[in-house]
Amino acid sequence: MGAAARKGAWRKWPRRKSRKGVRRTFPAAPQPRRLGSGGAMSSFGGRMREYPRLSIDRFDRENLRARAYFLSHCHKDHMKGLRAPSLKRRLACSLKVRLYCSPVTKELLLTNPRYKFWENHIVSIEVETPTQISLVDEASGEKEDLVVTLLPAGHCPGSVMFLFQGESGTVLYTGDFRLAKGEVARMELLHSGSRVKDIQSVYLDTTFCDPKYYQIPSREECMKGILELVQSWITLSPYHVVWLNCKAAYGYEYLFTNLSEELGVKDDEMFRGNRLPCGVISQNGKRLHIISVKPSTMWFGERTRKTNVIVRTGESSYRACFSFHSSYSEIQDFLSYIRPVNVYPNVIPVGVTEDKLMEILKPLCTSYNKNNELKYKPLGALKRTKPSEITDTDGGSDDLFDTELIPIRYKIPKLLPETTASENRPLLDNHQDDSDKTSYRATSMPAPLKVDFIECEESNGEDDDEEEELEKDMVLDELLPPSAESATVLPNPGLVCSEPTCKRNEDLEVPKWDAYFKRHVEDTDASEHEDYAPAPTDSSEPQSPTLFSDNEDFSDSTHISSQNSSQSTHISEQGSQGWDSQADTVLISPQERKIFESSPLKKGAERAMLYTSCFPAGENQTDMQSCKALAHSAPSTNSIKSERQGRAQEASAAAAAPTLTPSVQAESAPERSKEGSSGLLKPEDQLESQSSSDFEIPSTPETEVPKPDQLCSLYKKLAAGESLH
DNA sequence: GCGATCAGCT
């Protein structure tokens, strides 16, 4: 949910005087908003009407009485109350209450010492693994079982949606999510047989559920634009650098890892320092030429015509499109596919009334007659992602009712993959255009590029100030960029084009408007590159604007990385799981294992340096070494270190990173001192993903944590690049 | 001293 939306709503209350007023006025329990309630609260209150004993992403007030907690991702606005003394006290005297989240989220949470007290109460659940949990009332012993399935949400590392199945029906809580059009149709676990499940309610991320956000460029498009801008700048000279001005703690990893891969910057170098090495002066005394690139959400309303994912806002400042939330049209696609009986918005966007929102959402829900009986529900058909499964998508004999919970079968827990990366690779190839994959590894940018950027007609004050500051910095020669924000400095990696193969992926077409709406996801390879499917649309059609193609240079001179958001999301979640999860918590027999092979970094460009200051200072910030770990679990990539490994990584990296700034060292020192050394996971070894095409339910999870000695051994193997088996 | 809340800022 958006902070702005939240703030906007809260501001409806008189300041100061309202504080107690808020407490009195709101029901004690932050209930899911009821339609038409007119409540000012714009964020999800934590509870779903179907399963009120669960609390999700809220941990205060009535949520203190929940029997189980769920955390969809590690952003602050979803963690309200999570470290409050009241909840802490409850944990201290409870044997049963648990916090369920993805393994990545668990790692992120426990990286912060302030949440350490959760350690023995967190149960990580593997993504796409239906898991039975028991909700026990510790006073009465009353028990309620339900099955929860985590689905990749594509919002930030570790982010998931929660699918709950129990006596009160099937409900889906999306958390914050960004799924490209068609991705929901490929989520097997939202289907029974070949058709979408009957879902009672969806608690939906409606951050951009406003027609003015009709279209937001895909992750890949944004990445492509940013890459092209960065590439075009840093190839001008070794002293042309880029400052990536990021804000949120988690979510930009995709950007960093893709840039590092595309530009041939080694991860170690990327995180060697978190400041410009010496202000605007390079180490040999020459002045740096810095441009600021600020990722921010840009959208294209229905009537928007040509535009670009990069907007120049000043002499040396740019905005680059980058969104963590689904656009209006993506929300429509998502909801219209699921067609739940009810939908509850988690966010009321600024400028949109709840009534207006429901006018948008309700038509996408299942129709009911006046007796509240199911009248008609178009059943979505699962879009198989593997050719072998394409057949018989409509030939199922399922009736209209869910039967996936019957019978329940149990399987032996399996923590780690049994097959090697190489053995699994062919499976991946079924999901992904291999030529694309190889090309992105081998491709270098022809440099320098001619890139034309749109001049921003209206430069707001913020940007003006920013630019002015930057230019002052360059004059003063000694100032640093704001330390609290992400700074990525890219001294010209002159070798990025030294690769013998400068293959450009000719298959990647400029995405067209229609590609988002007319493409058939059944297409195997094409479906994996939906955003790039050529479309015959007249780009001048106001209702079908062509995006990102103001000039040909911009649209075709850059290749993109191999993963579209669909794959990257899945890969990220799946591939990042498993290293630190409880063996008896996540039990599913992989019917298949998809393997994502992260591109080895270009060796020809190892000289290139990329300094990154990650993320605002704060209690839950990761230091740059943690960023490094997170980078591998970004939507495009697939791994994350365990907490312990991450700390060990910090230790070793700190020793080898003379440019590490004192502030960062201070922040990470307490963590670092606790653990032994270990290495970063090799991408090839981080590959583990799984999906299930059946619905076998594992047993009730417990909270057993992998033993330190086991982890230590595992991490040593990983650090050494050894096989885990 | 700490938490909750809000303004302001980026």
Added chain:
DNA sequence: CACAGCTGATCGC
């Protein structure tokens, strides 16, 4: 633009 989240002020426990 919006998002995520920071700092600082204020108030209350």
